[in-house]
Amino acid sequence: MRKWDELPRDMKNMEVKYYYQILQSRKASLIMKRVMDILLSAILLIILLPLFLLVGIIIKVDSHGPVMFRQMRITQYERKFRIFKFRTMVENAEQVGTQVTTKGDMRVTRVGKFLRKYRIDEIPQLINIFLGDMTFVGTRPEVEKYVHYYTDAMKATLLLPAGVTSRTSILYKDEEKLLDEAKDADEVYVNIILPEKMKYNLALIEEFNFWEDIKTMLLTVKAVIKR
Numbered sequence: 001m002r003k004w005d006e007l008p009r010d011m012k013n014m015e016v017k018y019y020y021q022i023l024q025s026r027k028a029s030l031i032m033k034r035v036m037d038i039l040l041s042a043i044l045l046i047i048l049l050p051l052f053l054l055v056g057i058i059i060k061v062d063s064h065g066p067v068m069f070r071q072m073r074i075t076q077y078e079r080k081f082r083i084f085k086f087r088t089m090v091e092n093a094e095q096v097g098t099q100v101t102t103k104g105d106m107r108v109t110r111v112g113k114f115l116r117k118y119r120i121d122e123i124p125q126l127i128n129i130f131l132g133d134m135t136f137v138g139t140r141p142e143v144e145k146y147v148h149y150y151t152d153a154m155k156a157t158l159l160l161p162a163g164v165t166s167r168t169s170i171l172y173k174d175e176e177k178l179l180d181e182a183k184d185a186d187e188v189y190v191n192i193i194l195p196e197k198m199k200y201n202l203a204l205i206e207e208f209n210f211w212e213d214i215k216t217m218l219l220t221v222k223a224v225i226k227r
Contacts (some may be wrong), residue, residue, distance in 0.1 A: 001030065001159065008078045011155045018204045019156035029210040036210075038135060041129040048123060055086055055120065065091030068124060073141035075162040080168040081133040083141060084124035088112025119224055125164050137213040138163025139201045154198045156205060160224050165220040168200040 001023060004012065023030065056067040069087040072080055089107040115121040123159065128134040134141065141162030150157075163169075172193070204212075 001027075002077065010156060011078065013152045013155070015151075015153040016156045016159070017201065019157055022206060023159055023208065026208060029208065029213075032210040033135060033137075033213060034132075036213075037129050037132075040136070041126045045130065048126070051123070055123075057089055058111055060225060061110075063090060063109045069121075072144065073162065073207055074144055074147045074158070075133050075141055076160055078147070078158055079133075080144070081128065081141075083134075084119040084127045085125060086106050086115055087158045088115050088121045122164055131162065133161065135161040135163050137166055139166060140169055146190065146194060149194065150198075153202060157188070157198065157201050159205070160208075164200065165216065167204055167216055167219070168197050168224050170216075170219055171200065 001020075004017070004020060007016075007020075059067050065087055067087060069085045069089070070082045072137075073083045077079050088109060089105075089112055090109060094195075112121070126136055129136060139157040139162060140158050
């Protein structure tokens with residue numbers, strides 16, 4: 001972790017400091033977490049290379065546009081990065097709708113529905129994990145637009161890299177349903193869903209240790225299989 005004085009100015013507040021001190025006391029778990037990220041992501045990228053090729057071909061056959069969806073997100077210490085995901089929407093979907101996806105969103109392609117259901121679209125984030133932009137378990141990366149709504153306490157989630165999954169992600173795996181009947185999906189997300197998700201994310205920082213990450217990964221696999 002960075003020294004306290006090296007954090008972005010708006011992260012240096014008393015609420016973030018509380019969580020910072022918790023993480024500072026668990027340096028061994030942080031080191032083990034990063035070692036696991038590098039080794040496991042490298043192994044999975046090699047094993048899943050045939051799947052990457054197969055999914056890429058299917059996406060190209062199903063709809064016009066690139067195989068990968070690259071969007072700017074925010075990760076540790078407010079750093080911007082481009083996330084890797086298999087494209088599940090029509091090309092330029094962000095120009096014709098909100099940045100959150102609702103249930104029954106007409107922008108989602110036929111293949112995209114299947115990829116989303118089983119979270120196959122998230123697999124390319126193994127690249128982000130290997131590069132250090134993300135980690136297996138952590139707060140999901142938000143677009144910059146929504147990070148602007150973070151309270152002082154919420155900014156504590158940026159002490160760690162953004163994650164592919166978390167206990168919060170499992171709990172809110174059907175988030176799209178909550179947005180389905182909203183007149184303004186952005187407003188509902190910012191004022192209702194985001195604050196609720198962040199309560200869980202902050203509680204998970206308090207409980208952080210390497211073995212809890214392992215449990216979360218196993219729970220994620222179980223949740224995907226149930227689907």
